[in-house]
Amino acid sequence: MCGIIKSREWKLSGLIAWVLGVYSILGHKEFRFVLPVLxxxxMFSGYCLAEMSQFKGTNLHGKVHLSRLQLSLILLIVTxxxxxxxxxxxxxxxTEDVMFYLSKEAHDGRVKSVLFLMPCHSTPYYSTLHYNLPMRFLDCTPSDNKGTLDESDSFLMNPSDFVGEIxxxxxxxxxxxxxxxxxxHILDLLxxxxxxxxxxxxxxxxxVDRDxxxxxxxxxxRDVL
Structure with a gap:
């Protein structure tokens, strides 16, 4: 806000506000959606800090006071x-630690295939495993039929029945x-x-967004251990 007010670049600041406002309305939110306005x-933050750098700390009765810029930098670092x-x-x-562990186990030949019973794309998957092993995660492809749940949502609604059926x-x-x-929910089944x-x-x-x-x-x- 400091940079926006001092620079008076209302068009650019309005663009930021418009993007944040529009994406705030959407039900599905991700940080990457607003990265283009970062x-x-x-730029506005840098402008504010540059303005602050013009105000120097004063020396009163032999005591050196921190400038606004220095105080701001300390606050930014601390927070x-x-x-x-x-x-x-x-x-x-x-989700990363488990993939690193599976990669080590796969290197020793103790992993044959993996099922991920968690929301889709929860793990880095093959990018961390680095072995050509069959793996399966729950699909979250949107359905053409309104109201039809994907595998990820179906599992979260009724884990035991979903696993047994699929x-x-x-x-x-x-x-x-x-x-x-x-x-x-599926411990007995396991x-x-x-x-x-x-x-x-x-x-x-x-x-964050779930339980x-x-x-x-x-x-x-048991026979893999």
């Missing part, structure tokens, strides 16, 4: 660096990956099909 927002580190190193890391006895998969929030828990990977401290997905759980056929 350079404009950074952004810890959050950046947390989001980069801890938040929602489970995948049968699960014997064609050596490993199954799912979130802890859905694990309790145990009946000779699946045992292998590893549990931390994923998140708080929920709390605190952990990613990896199950394996």
């Amino acid at each position: 350079p404009l927002a950074l 952004n660096v810890p959050m950046a580190l947390y989001m980069s190193l801890f938040h929602q890391r489970g 995948f049968g006895n699960l014997s064609s998969f050596s490993h199954i990956v799912l979130f802890e929030s859905e694990e309790r 145990l009946r099909n000779s699946f045992l828990e292998v590893r549990r990977f931390f994923h998140s401290h708080f929920k 709390l997905q605190s952990s990613v759980v990896l199950y394996s056929q």
Whole structure:
């Protein structure tokens, strides 16, 4: 806001407001939708910091006071660096950790096929596995028929019935990956099909758009262990 007010570039700032307003109306929201206006927002931020740099700290009674620019930079560092580190190193890391683990197991020949019982595109998939193994994730392709649920939504609504109906006895998969929030719904089904828990990977401290997905759980056929 500081840069917008000081620069008085109302057309560019109006463009940012228009993009944010339009995408806020949509039911499906992703950060990447507003990335095109990020350079404009950074430009206004830089303009504000440049304006602040013209105000120097005063020396009163031998004490040096920080300038507005220095105070602003300190505030930006204190508020952004810890959050950046947390989001980069801890938040929602489970889906990557499980793929790194599966890649190591595949290297040792202990992975034959994998079923991902989680919302579609939750993991980096082959880009992390690096092995040509059969894998299956829940499809989320929009249907031409209004009101028809995709596989991902159907699974979340009734995990146990969906898995039993679509995948049968699960014997064609050596490993199954799912979130802890859905694990309790199909635990009996997994145990009946000779699946045992292998590893549990931390994923998140708080929920984002669904139930709390605190952990990613990896199950394996008993004879694979």
